[in-house]
Amino acid sequence: MKVDTIIFDLGGVLIDWNPRYLYRKIFDEESQMEWFLEHVCNAEWNVQQDAGRTFEEAIDTLIPKYPEFKDQISAYHSRWSEMLGGPIKETVQLFEELSTRKEQRLVALTNWSQQTFPIAQDRYAFLQLFENILVSGQEKMKKPDHEIYHLLIDRFEILPSKAVFIDDAEPNVNAAREVGLKAIHYKNPQQLKSELDLLI
Numbered sequence: 001m002k003v004d005t006i007i008f009d010l011g012g013v014l015i016d017w018n019p020r021y022l023y024r025k026i027f028d029e030e031s032q033m034e035w036f037l038e039h040v041c042n043a044e045w046n047v048q049q050d051a052g053r054t055f056e057e058a059i060d061t062l063i064p065k066y067p068e069f070k071d072q073i074s075a076y077h078s079r080w081s082e083m084l085g086g087p088i089k090e091t092v093q094l095f096e097e098l099s100t101r102k103e104q105r106l107v108a109l110t111n112w113s114q115q116t117f118p119i120a121q122d123r124y125a126f127l128q129l130f131e132n133i134l135v136s137g138q139e140k141m142k143k144p145d146h147e148i149y150h151l152l153i154d155r156f157e158i159l160p161s162k163a164v165f166i167d168d169a170e171p172n173v174n175a176a177r178e179v180g181l182k183a184i185h186y187k188n189p190q191q192l193k194s195e196l197d198l199l200i
Helices: 020-026 030-039 043-050 055-062 067-078 089-101 117-123 125-129 146-155 170-178 189-197
Strands: 005-008 015-017 084-087 105-110 132-135 163-167 182-185
Touching: 020 030, 020 067, 043 055, 055 067, 084 089, 084 117, 089 105, 089 125, 089 189, 105 146, 132 146, 146 170, 163 170, 163 189, 170 182, 182 189
Parallel strands: 005 105, 005 163, 105 132, 163 182
Antiparallel strands: 015 084
């Protein structure tokens, strides 16, 4: 059964996002930066913003624990746009080719704060080519929790057996398969194209 819907993750697949782009400007030593990103503004802390928590609440919660890093913690929101490294060009090119063919519906499912997603929308015109985008922060749920996949399927009337989900995070890929979607674990544009060609 051929795929009629392609579901893209955004960060790490179409958009290069990495807090190190910002924090290399802030910390003098790489080891200091890595400690900060592992112990202070770490992935577990950041994903709560993707799940709907405001940056204001997140920062107010963290600064009392690490007052010596007040400025660095605040920068995570005030200078968030400096974490964007740009489009992942070859994947975006593939996406744009798919959009011109119009053989599959193109939708996105992204873990992203509702406060910062408008920055990406303003910066990357190709996002307008999606039929729909479901943003975790707006829904106050996140991948890899099954409820966000069910919401995506129901809201956009997707038949899971005829849809493929693309994500660079293996837990998100596994969860997609568990709810009945085909899924590709994205590693690079060439690998994605090869695997997609087998399905479409």
